[in-house]
Amino acid sequence: MNMTIERPKYLNLLIASKNNGFPKVITGVRRCGKSFLLKNIYRDYLLSSGVKESNIISIDLDDDKNADLRDPIELGNRVRSLCSSPETSYVFLDEIQLVFTIVNPSLTGGKHVLAKEDNKEVVSFVDTILGLSKEKNIDLYVTGSNSKMLSKDIVTEFRDKATNIPLAPLSFEEFYAYRGGSKNDAVFDYMQYGGMPLAVLKNESEKRKYLVDLFSLTYFKDILDHNHLRKTESLDELCNILSESVGSLINSKKIADAYRGLKKENIDEETVNRYLTYFEDSFLLKEARRFDLKGRKEIGALRKFYFVDTGLRNARLNFAFPDEGNLLENLVYNELIYHDFTVNVGCFDAIEKDEKGTSARQSYEIDFYAVKNLKKYYIQVASDLGNAKTKAREMRPFQLLKDSIQRIIVVNKPINETMDGSGLITIGAADFFLRFLKED
Secondary structure (H helix, E strand, O other), X not given: OOOOOXXXXXXXXXXXXXXXXXXXXEEOOOOOOHXXXXXXXXXXXXXXXXXXXXXXXXEEOOOHHHHHHHOHHHHHHHHHXXXXXXXXXXXXXXXXXXXXXXXXXXXOOOOOOEOOOOOOOXXXXXXHHHHHHOOOOEEEEXXXXXXXXXXXXXXXXXXXXXXXXXXXXOOHHHHHHHHOOOHHHHHHHHHHHOOOHHHHOOOHHHHHHHHHHHHHHHXXXXXXXXXXXXXXXXXXXXXXXHHHOOOOOEOHHHHHHHHHHHHOOXXXXXXXXXXHHHHHHOOOEEEEEEEEOOXXXXXXXXXXEEEOOHHHHHHHOOOOOOOHHHHHHHHHHHHHHHOOOEEEEEEEEEEEEOOOOOEEEEEEXXXXXXXXXXXXXXXXXXXXOOOHHHHHHHHHHHHHOOOOOEEEXXXXXXXXXXXXXXXOEEEEHHHHHHOXXXXX
């Protein structure tokens, strides 16, 4: 077993953006390793490249000792005072979303007054970040754990003025580089307990407790606090429904109906949509929208939701819902995103004759339509192809599509990669993650 967890992809992104004149904004779910990436991995790189330790400045905004620096103007003043040397200072600001927004002090007699939503003349962390990044002797790096900091308005302000680096929990490649051993045993462990860095370092019983506590004491609390909610049974139950629905096409109406069936009480679709936004904003969930493979466009309200980490998904259900097929699908989705693919759920209709010879329209789905530059893949995910009916079901959509896009079936078995006469690739999950997705 490797003694250190390495994040080569993200280290290389940071190195490539070093001293580029823009702030580096690193986003991702809490505890996925943003701070470790900056304050350990990247810091070690800077030191090894000749940067003086005194020119590396780190401020943790979630530390109560730095509570005064959650004022954007105070933060800017403090950083500038720490960067008095003409040499470049490398500044790390951790959990930047904790910096609040104030009314422009020129309008309040110099007082720092917390801004309200309808205030127009304000100073926010965006102003601080952009202001500091203009300093000739500051190379700025910030982390954030809530996508509100990258809302449409803020993205507009940052456009062409920041380098965004989205960080995920450990990819399977990163996980396996640390764990080693049997690739197929590693897939099973990764499927069950995911790639949250601190979980990977623990034994099995410790992993379970850590992940369960992380979900309830950190993520759920963050969602409640950030959105000014009291803990509600409906939010809690929605999270369970989403956890059980990985790999299923759903919309707000289907979720509301499921909730009504479980609790015998109503929840409106607007509330469901709002709660879904909360989970997405915390980076816990990502959505995959349907894409019409014949009409070549995104369609409809139905979509799939995948957890950023399968260990967190399993922890939410107390590790009592081990559906290998859906979990493998979640892993494939996450790995495609990690390798910079755009991912949709493929769908199309076809006219077919039934047993009586009557023509009827049938709807078909392909788990993923993945695109990256010139690469385009249709991907089906299966826990096992030993059953003839299962294999026929997975193959049927491929047979009906007549285009030349590469077809792939990913199987959770230790099989060698094969290609049949039609060009269909069948490949084991470990090989798909460790080799196939890395090929140029």
